[in-house]
Amino acid sequence: MTADAKIDINALEKPWENLHELVTAGEAEPLLAFLDLMSPTETALAISRLSSEDQSRLLTLLSPADAAEVLEDISETQAADMIEELSPAHAAAILEELDSDHIADLLGDMDEDSAAAILDNMAPEEAEEARQFLEYPPDTAGGLMISECLAYREEQRISDVLTDLQANRETYADYNVQYLYVTDERQRLRGVLRMHDLLFPVHAAPLSQLMIRDPHKVRVDAGLDRLRDFFEEHRLFGAPVVDEQNRLQGVVLPEAVEEAGRKRSVRQFLGLSGIIGGEEFRSMPLLVRSGRRLSWLSLNIVLNIIAASVIAIYQDTLAAAIALAVFLPMVSDMSGCSGNQAVAVSMRELSLGLVRPGELLRVMAKEASLGVVNGLALGLLLGAVAFFWKNNYYLGLVVGGALAANTLVAVTLGGLLPLLLKRLKMDPALVSSPLLTTVTDMAGFFFVLSFATAVLPRLSGG
Known part of the structure; x- marks a missing residue:
């Protein structure tokens, strides 16, 4: 990687040609090193110029985790097309490395048969969660939320939370954690804790005494405009999403709402321009x-x-x-x-x-x-x-x-x-x-x- 790191990516007129050579060579390490040098925009450009065969080979050369990072740099439409070209088992392994909302977005862009085949090859818990996300319209809180959040029972104590955070620090490191949510035995939302609320109380203090009761929240069926108004009114880093029984389902982030708004504007612009069926790229068939x-x-x-x-x-x-x-x-x-x-x-x-x-x-x-x-x-x-x-x-x-x-x-x-x-x-x-x-x-x-x-x-x- 040290040799490849000397490459000035900005000096390359056609980085997709270099990427093609690395894919053809079939060695994962220099390929990953080259991709690490590129910005998300450069990655999307280079991959879009590859043939469908090279795109599939690129994803198969990389580990599922590295392939997932590549997919995050390109549009969902292109990513879904690339995933569909893989075997269901390989596609499932890559998708399992993505956030829950990203998985649902990609599966939603695929045809039903391909999505079903991939779900059949995913771990049962991951597949069930993805199917649940697919039930929600994409421009609602349920469709935009992530399930990766931390929730604890109200009778637990600060010491229990700190022990869990330490034991699962590697897993939680990838979470977008700004708040901890407190639920009852039926998973109904009872309150919220800010991260700094864990620092000063005695470890024996129960969460029910420290939590903010009746926190701001949104329903799973809340639409995009309602969510935008919510985050304009409440300057929060995230909002808990609950169902009709007030059971915690996930968390919706303001940046996800902003991105959904941009996507809706693109769809409306394309529709008004007479392009039906979603985004179009010249790299498509x-x-x-x-x-x-x-x-x-x-x-x-x-x-x-x-x-x-x-x-x-x-x-x-x-x-x-x-x-x-x-x-x-x-x-x-x-x-x-x-x-x-x-x-x-x-x-x-x-x-x-x-x-x-x-x-x-x-x-x-x-x-x-x-x-x-x-x-x-x-x-x-x-x-x-x-x-x-x-x-x-x-x-x-x-x-x-x-x-x-x-x-x-x-x-x-x-x-x-x-x-x-x-x-x-x-x-x-x-x-x-x-x-x-x-x-x-x-x-x-x-x-x-x-x-x-x-x-x-x-x-x-x-």
């Missing part, structure tokens, strides 16, 4: 990447054909009043912006629990009233522009009326779409905005051209 993009594009092309057919139906109207072509994109774009505002409000209210998926009539009434007001205001503005440009009252009436009508449709539909998709057990962030944009285009074209056809003689004559 071509057909996988193609499928994730085509899943939305194939639907979108059908909707766009319908929108184009509206123009085809009214092509004579468009030919007779060519000025309409200038306003068609304006009407669809401005209405789309109004609709996306409604989508954003519904998404935010859903995340905060301020609206339920079944409250369609309430949301429709609220958005329709706003759509009338904003539609009239925007319609008058654009209609005036059209009138002064061509000095044609009917052109202004057609354009302004179409924008007003389409704004009403857009904000109403934009408010309802997230609720409808939520009721259908779909992620509203993935479909709402792209679907709304196409529908408002289609409706905008229809309103402009149908209104224009009704007054075509006066419109073309002006």
